[in-house]
Amino acid sequence: MGFLGLNTALLGLMAQQRALEVISHNIANANTEGYTRQEAVMGTTIPLTVALSGRGGLGQLGTGVQISEIRQIRDRFVDSQIRDQVASQGNWETLRDYYEQVEAVLNEPSDQGINNLLGKFWGAWHDLSGDASNYAAKATVVENAGVLADALRRDASQLAGLRTGASEQIDIKVGEINVWLKNLGDLNKKILEVEVVGGDPNDLKDQRGLLLDKLARVVPISVAETQLSGAPTGVTEMVISLNDNGTLRTLVDGADSLLDDEDSRYQLDWSGGQLLWIDRDQDGDGAVDSPVGAGTATDVQDGELAGLQLMYNSMLNPADGVNKSLAWRLNELAEGIIEVVNGFHPNFFTGTGATDIEVNPTLVDNPQDVQSGDPAIPGDGSIALSIAEAQDDVLASLENSSIGDWYKALISKLGIDSKQSQTMASNQKLLVDHLTRNREAASGVSLDEEASNLIRFERAYQASARVMTVMDEMLDKIINGMGLVGR
Amino acid sequence: MRVTNRMLVDNLRLNIAQNAETLADLQTQLSSGKRLRKPSDDPQELSRALSVKSSIDQNNQYQRNISTARSWLEAADSNLNQLMNLLTRARNVALRGANGTQGTEERARLAEQADGLLQEGLQAANATHEGKYLFGGRMISGQLDAVTGLVDPPFTIEPDPVTGVDEVNYNGDSGEMKREIDKGVELAVNIPGDFAAGGVGSVLQKALTTLNDLKRHLTSDPSALSSDIEAFSECVDRVSDMRGIVGVKESRLDATESSLTDRGVGLKISLSRAQDADVAEVMTKLMMQENVYKAALNIGARVIQPSLLDFLR
Numbered sequence: 001m002g003f004l005g006l007n008t009a010l011l012g013l014m015a016q017q018r019a020l021e022v023i024s025h026n027i028a029n030a031n032t033e034g035y036t037r038q039e040a041v042m043g044t045t046i047p048l049t050v051a052l053s054g055r056g057g058l059g060q061l062g063t064g065v066q067i068s069e070i071r072q073i074r075d076r077f078v079d080s081q082i083r084d085q086v087a088s089q090g091n092w093e094t095l096r097d098y099y100e101q102v103e104a105v106l107n108e109p110s111d112q113g114i115n116n117l118l119g120k121f122w123g124a125w126h127d128l129s130g131d132a133s134n135y136a137a138k139a140t141v142v143e144n145a146g147v148l149a150d151a152l153r154r155d156a157s158q159l160a161g162l163r164t165g166a167s168e169q170i171d172i173k174v175g176e177i178n179v180w181l182k183n184l185g186d187l188n189k190k191i192l193e194v195e196v197v198g199g200d201p202n203d204l205k206d207q208r209g210l211l212l213d214k215l216a217r218v219v220p221i222s223v224a225e226t227q228l229s230g231a232p233t234g235v236t237e238m239v240i241s242l243n244d245n246g247t248l249r250t251l252v253d254g255a256d257s258l259l260d261d262e263d264s265r266y267q268l269d270w271s272g273g274q275l276l277w278i279d280r281d282q283d284g285d286g287a288v289d290s291p292v293g294a295g296t297a298t299d300v301q302d303g304e305l306a307g308l309q310l311m312y313n314s315m316l317n318p319a320d321g322v323n324k325s326l327a328w329r330l331n332e333l334a335e336g337i338i339e340v341v342n343g344f345h346p347n348f349f350t351g352t353g354a355t356d357i358e359v360n361p362t363l364v365d366n367p368q369d370v371q372s373g374d375p376a377i378p379g380d381g382s383i384a385l386s387i388a389e390a391q392d393d394v395l396a397s398l399e400n401s402s403i404g405d406w407y408k409a410l411i412s413k414l415g416i417d418s419k420q421s422q423t424m425a426s427n428q429k430l431l432v433d434h435l436t437r438n439r440e441a442a443s444g445v446s447l448d449e450e451a452s453n454l455i456r457f458e459r460a461y462q463a464s465a466r467v468m469t470v471m472d473e474m475l476d477k478i479i480n481g482m483g484l485v486g487r
Numbered sequence: 488m489r490v491t492n493r494m495l496v497d498n499l500r501l502n503i504a505q506n507a508e509t510l511a512d513l514q515t516q517l518s519s520g521k522r523l524r525k526p527s528d529d530p531q532e533l534s535r536a537l538s539v540k541s542s543i544d545q546n547n548q549y550q551r552n553i554s555t556a557r558s559w560l561e562a563a564d565s566n567l568n569q570l571m572n573l574l575t576r577a578r579n580v581a582l583r584g585a586n587g588t589q590g591t592e593e594r595a596r597l598a599e600q601a602d603g604l605l606q607e608g609l610q611a612a613n614a615t616h617e618g619k620y621l622f623g624g625r626m627i628s629g630q631l632d633a634v635t636g637l638v639d640p641p642f643t644i645e646p647d648p649v650t651g652v653d654e655v656n657y658n659g660d661s662g663e664m665k666r667e668i669d670k671g672v673e674l675a676v677n678i679p680g681d682f683a684a685g686g687v688g689s690v691l692q693k694a695l696t697t698l699n700d701l702k703r704h705l706t707s708d709p710s711a712l713s714s715d716i717e718a719f720s721e722c723v724d725r726v727s728d729m730r731g732i733v734g735v736k737e738s739r740l741d742a743t744e745s746s747l748t749d750r751g752v753g754l755k756i757s758l759s760r761a762q763d764a765d766v767a768e769v770m771t772k773l774m775m776q777e778n779v780y781k782a783a784l785n786i787g788a789r790v791i792q793p794s795l796l797d798f799l800r
Contacts, residue, residue, distance in 0.1 A: 019742050031493070103525040108537065109762065115537050119544035126548050130555050130666050130676070133628065212536075379625030379664050379677075389667055412534040415526025424525060433501060437494055444491035448795040455799070 004063065005471045008273035011064030015042055018067050018458045023157050026445045034210035036072040036443040038202050045425045058274045075442045079194050080207065080223060082435045083216035087302040089428035090217040094307030096425040098162065099317070099418035102326065105158045114333075115153070115411070117148045118404060125388040132372040132381035140191065141360055141384075145341075149349065149357045154469040156318070156354035159327050163316035166308045173218055173305060179285070180359075181264035184208065185257030188238055192228070192255040193236045212240070219268075220302040222248055242268075242277060244298040249277045260287050269295055269402030273313055275305060282373045318354070329410045330354050336398045344386045347373055492794070499787035506780040513773045516764045523762040527669035536761040539570055541752050545670065546751045552666045554589040555742045556676045557572035557737065562616035563678060564733045570611040570694065577604045584705045598705040605644075612680065612691050613640040622691060623659030624679035641680045641694055653703075655695040657681050664762040668743050674736060678729055687746045690725040697722060 019040040029035040031134060045063045047231050052059035061436045107113050124144040128137040187208045194201035215221055220243040225236040237255065241248035251266050259281055276295025280288050300306045318327040334354035341348045348370075351357040373380030383392050398406045451479055516522060526533050583589065584597045614620055619627035623641035632639045641659040646652065663675035681689040697718045704711045 001545065006621065026701050053677060071729065075572065099496060099527065100525075106526075108526060109523060115540060116544075120539055123548050126552060130552060130664075132664075297546035364702065373625075375624045378659065379623070380662060381664065385665055385667065385673075386797075389671075392670060406535045408534055408541075411526050414528055415528075415530030416527075418527035419530055432584070433497075437497070440491055440494050440497070441489045444493050446489065447489040448492070451795040451799060 003475075004061075006235075006468060006475070008062075008064040008147045009468040009471060011045065011066065012460060012470070015067055016457045016461040016464060020454065020461070023450050023453050023457065024229060027447065030445040030450075032206075033447070034206050034213070036137050036202070036206055036209070038070050038072055040067050041069050041071055042066070042339045044265050047065055052075065064390065070200050070202065071213075072205060073443050074205075074209075075439065076225075078435060078439045078442065079212075082432065082439060083212060083221060083223070085428060085435060086217045086431050087220040088215060089432050090304040091302050091307045091427065092421055092425040092428050093225055094304045095310065096418070098166070098307070098311045099414070099421050101162055102159065102315075102414060103418055105155055105162070106411065106414065112151070114148070114403075114407060117144070117151050118407065120144045121148045122391040125215045125384045128370075129370050129381035129384035129388055132384065133378040135368055141370055142363055145348070146361045146364065148337075149351075150358050152330070152337075156327070156334075158315050159330070160318075160355075160378055162326075163312055166312040167270070167273075170275075170305060170308045170312065173308075174209045174268050174270045174275075177215065177218060178264060178267045180211050181251055181267065182258065182262070183217075184211055184240060187211070187254075188252060188257060189255040192235070192237070196231055198232070216238075216303070218304045219243075219300050220306075221251065229256075240296065243300070243302075244277070245301055249298060251297070260391045268298075271295075275300060275309065288359040313413040324409045326410065326414060329406070329413075333403065333407055333410065334399060336403050339397060340390045340393070340395065340403065342385055344383050344390070360428055367462060370469050375464075435485050492791070493789050496612065498552045499783070501781045503780070503787070505594060506776065506783055508774050510773070512782060513750055513769055513776060517766065517773065518669070520764055521762055522764040532761045536758060539758045539761065542752045543751065543758065546747055546754060549570060549667065549669055550603050550744060550751075551746050553668050553740050553747070554669065556674065557740050558664050559616055559676050562614070564730055564737075565619050566614040566621060567730045567733065567764070570691075570732070571723055573604050573607050573611070573696075574694055574719050574723045574726065576724070577601065578605065579706075581701055581712050581715045583721060584701075584709060585716060585782075589709075594705045594709065596702050598702050601698065601702040601705055604667045605695070605702060608695055609642055609644070610697045612695060620659065622678065622680035624677070624681070625662035625664055626659040627664075632658075644695075644699060653699060655692055655699055657689060657692050657697070668740065672743070674739060674796060676736075678732060682729060682764055683724050684728050690722065693718070694722040694726065699725060737772050768784065 017189070019042070020039050022040045026037050027078070042065050047060040047062050049058055051057055108115060110116070110377065124137070124141040126421040128141050131137045134207070142416065171468070187204055191201045191204045191208065194204070211217045212221070212223065214402050222241045222243050224239045224241070227233065228235050228237045238252070239250060239254055241250050251268075252264065257265055263280075265279065267278050267280060269278055274297045277298045278292060278295035280292050282289055282293050297375045300309070313321050314325045316327050317325055318331045321328050324329050331353045334357045335352065338349045338353075338357060347360050348363065349357055350360050372384040373382045392402055394400045394402050395406075515524070518581045521531055523533055523536060580597050580600050584594055589597070614621050620629060622643050623629065626641065629638040629640050631637075639658045641657060642660060643656050645656055647654050655681055661679045661681050663679065664677045665673040665675050668674050680691055681693070683689050697715055700711070702713050704715055762788050
């Protein structure tokens, strides 16, 4: 006999040991974020052709085991499902959080809310109409009007503050995205370098997966892995694209995504209320263009950026009359109040909308100048009465609704939108949790399972070691025991 | 399906978080007493609640308006009543004066009585309520006299510039002071001083003029006293008409107020139903939720602890 058996046992020992090392890696990373469990895949080594008595005289003798690959257990389909749903979750959770803040700003139902302040405002005019030259009644009108105007200005200003905040958040996230794109390009390059020479860059792939999940929450992305031409089968190239309302815009192009300045070729930018996609190397020479071309405006429909953009461009934008945004409705409310009151009492309010509505300062200083009716007739409260009764009048500028009803509709719509975002966010969370659980089921480390595998490989190691001992004894017999006659 | 330790722990975490959220919500409902704390709690109910609140505010305002209107009308009525009584007394004076047996001296004494009655009449016609003239129309603070520079009450007696004879002038206006006593319903709260009825022209002016004439007729023109007697009877009837109108307005106020009160009660019930938390119901839910929470914690603890490694040598 030759040393073949010894070699086979050695290969067995090494393979089981390697497998135990993989289990050890799994157990150590049981709680690592984004870790996919690995397993050592064993395959037989190339068999030897030997002479046997039967079957045409030749047969095959196995020569041992080898680790053919250390592979990750990962379901790519679940990954892409998760990325899609996480984008939607990011969108709804952002909307939900912003609506919550807007509800806090408007503070209804409460005594400080505009609904109640409007009631007090109209009431003051009513009281004045019955006591038309009473200084105290006039002072109350000015006071209540001031409180109402202050509340409108304060609400408008806080909504504007939220809007600025949204823009700043988008700026920050876009900056983060650009860093992630750079890291992804880097990872792609390293992964390819390892795969091309036959390695398994599992931990690098896990890092990439983690970044992709983070990116997918912020903007809707699409990931395509295609076989790299000219490379061994299984080696893929990953292209990550932004989903611009159906059109795909490349963000990371395989392993070639970084330019000479070590930054990603494709970047995002936020400017002028528009999300822009920029290709920094349009002539494809690997160097940054100078000057860098203007970006293309993109229309993302999902992800946190979509939610933030909706808040910035629509909900909190007082100029968005097309979509009748909340800020626009509030402004129209203030305009309506000014229109109605000033129509009966010229120059009672100054300003044009919710941001600058104020009681005329001369009236604030001199409440006796409030005109409740004809100034020459002390008992004439007709102007005050008209204003008080105008609370029930419909205005053409408010789509034929009264001031009070317009405000109630504003609050009602806010409530409905807010509730919808809460429901959707919580539904999405359930969905994402479900998918994450599926992924965890496939790729997660189960300590019990690893423990039982430990036993398995340990025993196999022990058995191989035993085989080696047996072979050793046999060889010992041959080498030291044969041919010694009479000793 | 393959279940890892991490999934068991995640499950536990998620369930606890969900339970805690529900508990927090129920707790806030109980401690604030309100079911509706922000629009998204129940958008439809909130819309109704806001409408009901506005209606309650308006309802209260209308009731306040009615209350001030009523006090005004009551003051007007009381003064008109006084006027009616002294017109009757004046008629009696005229009757005595017209009796041919009266001598100059007696008529002079009657003239003094007539003068007293005239002053009382002026006082009644120029009566104020809370500092405002009742019968001046909308000139509640009187009228500035361009000649004397003083502020005149609604009724003054001044010599006619042409004839030099004293006459009654009305310095107020005919304006009505309106209050809104119910949605879209206005009521004129005052009766202007130049209120005309039954063909006599301005009733109060006629009454005061006749009182003024009485004094003159008693001293210089007793034959005119018979027409004064008739005029007084007529005035008493006309002032009574005015009181009748006041009465009608008052009963309108009463009817409206009673309807507003009923409506107010209904609105308050509506509001409470919309926005208040049903304490008994929330308490029960809270207890149930606490049990669920405890169970989740208990089971979770039992499930996540054991592992195969405990049992291997």
